Amino acid sequence: PAVAERIAAGEVIERPVSVVKELIENALDAGAQDIRIEVRGGGLRLIRVSDDGYGIPEAELATVCERHTTSKLTTFEDLEHLHTLGFRGEALASIATIAEVTIQSRAWETEQPGEEQPAYWVSWRGGQLQERGRRARPHGTTVTVTDLFYNVPARLSYTRAARTENGHIVQLVRRYAVGYPSVRFYLALDEHTAVQTSGSGNLATTLTELYHLSLAEMLQEIDVSDGKHYWLRGYMGNRVLAQSSRQYITLFINGRWVQSRALQEALEQGYRSLLPKGKHPLLVLAVEVPPTEVDVNVHPAKTEVHLLQEAKIKEALIQVVKGQLERSPVI
Numbered sequence: 001p002a003v004a005e006r007i008a009a010g011e012v013i014e015r016p017v018s019v020v021k022e023l024i025e026n027a028l029d030a031g032a033q034d035i036r037i038e039v040r041g042g043g044l045r046l047i048r049v050s051d052d053g054y055g056i057p058e059a060e061l062a063t064v065c066e067r068h069t070t071s072k073l074t075t076f077e078d079l080e081h082l083h084t085l086g087f088r089g090e091a092l093a094s095i096a097t098i099a100e101v102t103i104q105s106r107a108w109e110t111e112q113p114g115e116e117q118p119a120y121w122v123s124w125r126g127g128q129l130q131e132r133g134r135r136a137r138p139h140g141t142t143v144t145v146t147d148l149f150y151n152v153p154a155r156l157s158y159t160r161a162a163r164t165e166n167g168h169i170v171q172l173v174r175r176y177a178v179g180y181p182s183v184r185f186y187l188a189l190d191e192h193t194a195v196q197t198s199g200s201g202n203l204a205t206t207l208t209e210l211y212h213l214s215l216a217e218m219l220q221e222i223d224v225s226d227g228k229h230y231w232l233r234g235y236m237g238n239r240v241l242a243q244s245s246r247q248y249i250t251l252f253i254n255g256r257w258v259q260s261r262a263l264q265e266a267l268e269q270g271y272r273s274l275l276p277k278g279k280h281p282l283l284v285l286a287v288e289v290p291p292t293e294v295d296v297n298v299h300p301a302k303t304e305v306h307l308l309q310e311a312k313i314k315e316a317l318i319q320v321v322k323g324q325l326e327r328s329p330v331i
């Protein structure tokens with residue numbers, strides 16, 4: 001692929017964890033209830049995400065790795081009412097440019113009782129379609145990515161030791177598990193189970209499964225809304241974690257995990273009123289805003305968003321954190 005294409009791909013796929021993120025988002029967009037992730041060699045050897053979502057029809061399978069192929073947006077106005085995590089149609093194209101990708105899928109709609117259902121697979125390398133075939137499987141999709149960054153030496157040298165990359169992947173999967181408690185997540189790193197949730201639908205249960213029971217018991221529920229611009233829901237722990245860091249703040253906006261600097265700062269400001277700098281408990285917050293008041297089209301990786309009512313929401317976050325800390329002091 002042309003150099004420009006590889007550069008563009010690098011904007012979406014910075015490191016192995018970016019691949020995992022995009023594949024999880026696609027699975028969630030496909031309505032998956034069960035998402036299994038397998039990672040080997042820090043993600044450079046293999047990343048495989050299997051879901052039980054609605055699958056990809058055979059006719060579309062050959063084009064999903066082409067740039068700007070998306071089944072999620074048809075008009076620009078749709079962007080204002082976005083209900084999917086993806087919309088750019090760039091993720092698979094980017095991954096297929098800088099790795100070897102095999103997609104195996106069976107679409108839900110083709111399923112009929114008592115009949116042997118066909119499933120299809122297609123593989124790409126360096127943006128070129130390689131092979132395709134048929135292979136039986138239950139409905140859903142499995143995307144396998146191997147040889148990541150094989151043609152982007154700079155990216156390869158920037159990638160850290162497998163242990164570091166694995167750490168990022170575990171954090172990411174935990175975050176999605178927390179953001180989607182009704183979805184069952186499983187992550188294996190080099191064949192060792194690293195994350196496993198039951199998809200119970202209960203956030204406190206999910207947190208218990210991900211962290212420790214003793215910790216989950218200490219969770220305080222948050223549920224605040226101004227009835228118009230925001231609805232904040234989640235949990236805050238009431239003890240400072242041994243390894244207190246930003247890693248324990250998880251923020252979702254309309255189901256999308258974000259790393260908004262402005263909102264992180266608001267949260268820290270709330271903490272600082274009552275806790276020493278840099279010390280905070282576990283916090284999981286899902287912010288719901290009207291779709292017309294959020295712009296997710298800011299960066300290809302989609303982890304930054306613009307909020308129309310940012311000042312209002314920042315203030316609400318500061319007050320929520322302060323209020324929680326006052327009601328149940330953190331130890």
Ligand code: ADP
Pocket residue numbers: 022026027029030051053054055056064069070071072085086087088089090091092093141
């Ligand atoms: P986007 O998510 O922005 O639409 P992607 O490149 O991530 O773009 O995916 C391209 C298209 O491939 C999606 O729009 C969807 O139609 C299809 N697709 C990808 N992954 C899955 C999946 N796990 N299940 C069903 N469809 C999928």
Ligand code: MG
Pocket residue numbers: 022025026085086087091092
């Ligand atoms: Mg996507």
